Every structure is written in structure tokens, then in C-alpha cells.
Amino acid sequence: MTGVAAVALPAVAGAHPGHRASDMIIVNTLGGLGNPNELPDGPDTGTGVDGTGRGGIEQRVIDDARASGLTAVNVTLGYVAGDMEPFEYSVREIGIWDARLRQRPHDLLKVLNAADILRAKAENKIGIIYGFQNAAMMGDDASRADIFADLGVRVIQLTYNPGNQLGDGSMAPENLGITPFGREVIERLNADRVIVDLSHSGERTCLEAAAHSRQPISINHTGCRALVDLPRNKTDEELRLVASKGGFVGIYFMPFLDPQSRATADDVVAHIDHAVNVCGEDHVGIGTDGGTTGIDDMAAYRARIAKQIADRRAAGIGAIGENPDTVPFVLDLNGPTQFHKLADLLRQRGYTENRIEKIMGLNFINYAREIWGA
């Protein structure tokens, strides 16, 4: 595996030159570029991150992302849950994002390999990584992986919370493992050099996928089950196996980091710390599961989220720990300051600048280089 030293930090002036974090490469390995103050203008993808629909990304969202120091983000597109036909819906969303990127050539850049993340930093753009959070759109044909790889999808998570034809999700009670078709898809994703992600999966599915994949896998947005026993958090066995094979683990800024689903920034630090202890400091990063634009009216937002969580529960796609009073982020680690603040907290925890830079982005770049190429 390529050493961290191989990542050259381009010399660029950040938006906040006085602040150390804005010189960093920051990769949100699962997040969004949406405005949480607006209702989605398309069907809810079930991710709790972006609404979709054919339209551009507003200036405020771009400005907030830049102010946050974000270099690249794995945005969720394509089918996650719902009544849509998964294949067509996923293709449609790829088109929508392609059009969004074309509309903002000076702000956004499609990330197809690891070097594109460095290029985004050098050109002061936000790198957009296309990722799926469900592989249901494969249907019964693993060769569809080729289609999505060719169209630029670079991360494919095998299951969402329920099970699918590839394996079991975190909320599938049987905790079955990866299916024969799931193995076939993994092999095809390996051949296509697409990241195989096991966030949201059941434990057995994750362990079997990590063992079967000939390329290291990722769990790009998770917490640690050893700290909080909720199904969306990964066990030490999963974290250890993934890291031991050269994989990547991103810690989310999600309520599941706290047993009462009221996570704070300190919980994020605690889960990062645990993951570093289990995985080693070269295999941990951040995949917040959120965007970088803050909430203007928290009361209105809470009301909307309560309804969304009830809908998700009714549809059988919610996870344990999603309660009506739960907001899908960490209250004191939100909006454009979140990455700077996290870096400061890690400093207070005694982390070196080198380790902080690895966690904020360099670990993911080194991992991605293994899969996507330089």
C-alpha cells in the first residue's frame, strides 16, 4: 500500500488562510451537498441527506462547503429505498448529477480517481464522488456494475438497512451473510475498480464481504458497536478485519454514536479514537452522513425530521436509534464549522497534526488510490 507520505499537499490558499484546517485536504467519505432548510424537490431517497430532483446546486450550499474546507465528498445518488424502479432511478440520478456538475465547472469536479481529489484541492473546487447506498439496481445481472463504473460511480454500498439480493442489512433480523449473487457483484466491482462499501450491512454480510473481496473494502459511514450497541454501528471484529486487509473506516456524525441518540462532538471524537485503536491510524476517516450547510430554523427542521423518521419507520427502512426527536446529525458539529471544530477537538485530545490530516482526508485518498488508481 502506498504510504501516506506519497500524498503531496498542493500549496493553495484556503478560504480561511489563518485557520489550519482550511489548508487540509478534507474528504467527507459519505455526505451531501444539499440545503437542509429546504424540502427536497424530488422523491426522498431515504438517505436523510439530499433531496433530489433535476436542478442545480444553490450558491449558498457551494459557499458553505467551501467555507467548511471540504475538498471532496461522496454524495449519495441512485436508488436507496422506495417504489422506484432501482436501475432507471439510479441512472436518472447520475444524469442529474452530471448536469449539476456541468452547470458549475468552476465549483465542482467529478472525482474518478485519487488524483482528482488533489486536483479539486489545487483548483479550489469541491470534488464530487458518485456513490450508491444500495446495490439493488444490479437486479440479477452483475455486469450492470460495468455500466455504473463507466458512468463514473466510484463507491457502491451493497445493502441499505433491509436485506436485498446481495446480502443482509443492519435491520435484517436473520443476519444472513452475503449471497452467491452478492459475491458475483463483489467480483465485478473488484474488476471494475469500484469501492465495495459495507456500511448499513448486517455483521455477517460485512465480514463475509471483507473476506471475499480481493480489494480492501470500506465502511465509509459508521460508529463503533463496542461503544454504543446499535445495529448501524460496526463491531470491533468488522472494523479489525476491514482494516487488517487495508480497508477504510469512516466515522459518521450521527445520533447512533450515543445510546440515547443525542450524540455530541465529544462522541464523534470518542468513536474516532476507538476506531483508531482498533484499526490503526492509517485506516480511519470521516463520513459524516450530512452536508455542510447549517439549520436556520431548528424547530421547523425538527418537525420535518420527525415526520420523515416516522415515514421511514412505516416503510421499514429506518434503523434502531432513529427516534422522532432525533436529528440526523451531531448538534454541536454541524454547518460550515464542523470540520475545523473536529480538528480542534482532536488536537485537544492530543492527536498530532499528521494523524489529524490522515483522518480528515489523507487516509481515504491513499485507500482510494489502491482501488481507483492514482
Next chain:
Amino acid sequence: MTGVAAVALPAVAGAHPGHRASDMIIVNTLGGLGNPNELPDGPDTGTGVDGTGRGGIEQRVIDDARASGLTAVNVTLGYVAGDMEPFEYSVREIGIWDARLRQRPHDLLKVLNAADILRAKAENKIGIIYGFQNAAMMGDDASRADIFADLGVRVIQLTYNPGNQLGDGSMAPENLGITPFGREVIERLNADRVIVDLSHSGERTCLEAAAHSRQPISINHTGCRALVDLPRNKTDEELRLVASKGGFVGIYFMPFLDPQSRATADDVVAHIDHAVNVCGEDHVGIGTDGGTTGIDDMAAYRARIAKQIADRRAAGIGAIGENPDTVPFVLDLNGPTQFHKLADLLRQRGYTENRIEKIMGLNFINYAREIWGA
């Protein structure tokens, strides 16, 4: 409509600086970038132009295209005929072409608007225009036009030779007109600023589409029925209506230009001349329906083509005039010299340089600017 004078020819050195044609902008409004000496490595799309399959474009093909002076070409991708599921097959081929373009960033450029053709010329690249030769992949949902527009498809021909859910093709005996769904698709393509093309259609379908479309339509590869009475050639009424509304007509280098299906370069000139007389010199161009790489072994090639034509006839997708001894191009207007030679023949016919430049590419650029934007 923007005048031809608005097209500024970028000052670039062509591959053959001594030859006038290599300074021209040459747009093949329907063609290919394949090697006719090789069997297609994927299923035959039925276009007689390219084989498809996941793989790059070989160097010889690029070299021949550059040597020919080609600036941009509308390549056929997606479903044309056969047992494949039209939507998925079309999406798959878009991915294949996206990957091909990524593999050759210094040779190829995806054309999304009219300015991209000028950019291709300035950067000495071949502009690739994504086009369909059948709209069967719309299924029963006109909003699929949005998907293809977002993914970069810029030309959609409504029917191939048989009829489909949008209208009748040139070989559909009933000569029915455009269907209600066909009208809906035209409206959506207009909204998406995708060129509506009526090559291969039946006469009534073409006339009704030209009347219904609020943007001018194209017939990007055809001959003139007034000269040769074959169904793939367009009547003067069709040519006149399309041109009178500001549309575009491309003349092909195909056997149908001759009643015995043995067309020569002189036939191409005669059909261009007729089209100019009917449409005016601002509305005619060339859409050869072929590539720019020549045939190495004509006997072997003829044997393969005879089989392909028999297969097409058996499948009911061939057109009258496709005979077993017919080759799908003009024998003396083939390979890398074809455009230079045509320009010379037009000069001999007494055409001015200005008119020749319009026909070789500028007319299409001005038309495309109306539809795609500058």
C-alpha cells in the same frame, strides 16, 4: 437564426497544412469511429457503422479520423434493433463511450453544445456527439428524454426503419404518422434541447414531426428521393419543410444514392446539389453513415457485409436497396481522403469556398447552436 458569419474559424494548423480541406471545420452529422476491418466485439447495433463493446478506440482509427480532417462526428450509440432491452442497452453504451472518451482526453472531446465543436477544432481533437438512431428506449415514458439529455445525448432519431411507439419508419408499409406518444417525446426533447432527427422515418412521420416540433428538426443522414426512389431517401416535400423551418439535412455516402445501390462520389455531389436547390445552401451538410478508416481487404469485407445484410433482412430491419453485393458506403469516397475529395469535387462543380465550408460543417454548427445553445 444566427448567421453563418457568426462562426469564427479558429486559427489552427491542420494535419495537412498544404491542403485547404484540413483547415475546414468538418462535421460528420452521422458517422462512426470504428475500424471496418475488424468484426464488432459486441452485438451488432444494426447501424452498419461501429461494433460496440467495452473497449477503447484504437490508434489507427484516431489517426485516420485526424488525417481526414474530421472535426466532430455524431456517433450512433444505444439501441437500434435487436433483442436487447432498449433502455438498459442504451445506458450501457453511454457508459462505454464515456469511458472511451476518458481514455483519450487528448484525442476526443464530448460535444455538449455548439462551442464544443469549435473547441475540438482549436484543440486538434475529434468532437464526439452522442446520438441515438431509434427512440425505442423511451418505453412509455417521455421523461426518459431528460435522462439521456442529462447524460449528454444530443441527437435522438425517432425511428429506425421499422415503426416503433413514436411513429413509422421508412420500411413500415402503412406510412402512419407520428403517434401521440411520439408528439410527447418531441415536446420533451424540445424542452431538453436535444435535436429531433427524422432520418430513417416514413414520410408522413417526418412531415408531422417537422410540423409538431417547436424547434427545427434534422434529417442528418439521407439522400434525395427525387433523384433515387428508395424509401431511405427523403422526398422534396420533407426536405423543403425541414429547411423552411430552419432545420438541417445531411447527405449520406450510402448506396441508396444510386438506383442500383452502387453509388459513386458523383452521386454524392448530385444529391448534395439537389438538396441545396431544394433547401437552400444554409441547410445542407454531410452525414456519411460511415467512418474514416478505409478497407484493407475488400473481398473479405464484402463477404462479411453480405452476411450482415442477409441477417438484417431476416430480422426485418433492412431497407430496400440493401443487396448482398452492396457495401454500405461509396466506393470512391471512403477512408481518410473522403472529405478532401468531396470538397474538391464540389469545387469542380463550381461551388464557392464559402458554400463548401457551410456544407462541410458550418451549417450544422449554426443549426446545433439553435438547439443546444452556443
